Amino acid sequence: MKILERTITLTGGRNGSLKTETSGLELKMAMPVEMGGKVVPGATNPEELFALGYAACFSSSLEYLLKSERLRYKEIKVVAKTSLINNEATGFHFELDVALKVVGIEEAILSPYIEKAKAFCPFSKAIKGNVEVRFSTLA
Numbered sequence: 001m002k003i004l005e006r007t008i009t010l011t012g013g014r015n016g017s018l019k020t021e022t023s024g025l026e027l028k029m030a031m032p033v034e035m036g037g038k039v040v041p042g043a044t045n046p047e048e049l050f051a052l053g054y055a056a057c058f059s060s061s062l063e064y065l066l067k068s069e070r071l072r073y074k075e076i077k078v079v080a081k082t083s084l085i086n087n088e089a090t091g092f093h094f095e096l097d098v099a100l101k102v103v104g105i106e107e108a109i110l111s112p113y114i115e116k117a118k119a120f121c122p123f124s125k126a127i128k129g130n131v132e133v134r135f136s137t138l139a
Contacts, residue, residue: 006020006021006022007020007021007022008020008021009021010029012029013029014029014030014031014037014045014046015029015030015031015037016029017029027043027044028040028042028043028044029043029044029045030043030044030045031045032045032047047082047084047094048082050082050094050096051080051081051082051096052080053123054080054082054096054098054123054124054127055078055079055080055098057121057122057123057124058078058080058098058100058117058118058121058123058124059076059078059100060121061117061120061121061122061124062076062100062102062113062114062117062121063076064120065113065116065117065120066102066105066113069113071105071109071113072104073102073103073104073105074103074104075102075103075104076100076101076102076103077100077101077102077103077138078098078099078100079098079099079100079138080096080097080098081096081097081098082094082095082096083095083096083097093130093131094127094131095131095132095133095134096127096131096132096133096134097133097134097136098133098134098135098136099135099136099137099138100114100135100136100137100138101137101138101139107137114135118133118135
């Protein structure tokens with residue numbers, strides 16, 4: 001079994017900063033305006049990072065499956081939108097809308113690979129049963 005580990009350090013919470021150990025990527029964090037935060041140019045938040053992580057992981061999984069079947073394509077585009085829902089009875093939870101397009105593969109051929117990628121993607125496995133994920137295709 002191969003294990004890929006990555007470490008990030010977050011200092012200061014929602015209005016702090018984070019740094020990745022491997023790549024040295026540094027990001028500023030800022031609470032979203034909708035939650036009482038201020039606009040901080042170049043800053044991100046957990047909601048954006050969740051969408052980013054899911055989009056990257058899902059597209060990577062889809063790419064892996066397509067390449068393993070030697071299906072040729074030009075580009076994979078994934079747009080992920082995270083919604084943070086505040087339910088007074090149960091607290092906060094995520095919902096995720098994922099729109100995608102694979103240039104060079106017809107939708108009828110692509111559709112089963114999307115289903116396979118949902119079952120293959122580590123992010124999908126991690127959130128299964130906890131986050132409603134809706135898929136659609138980009139025009």
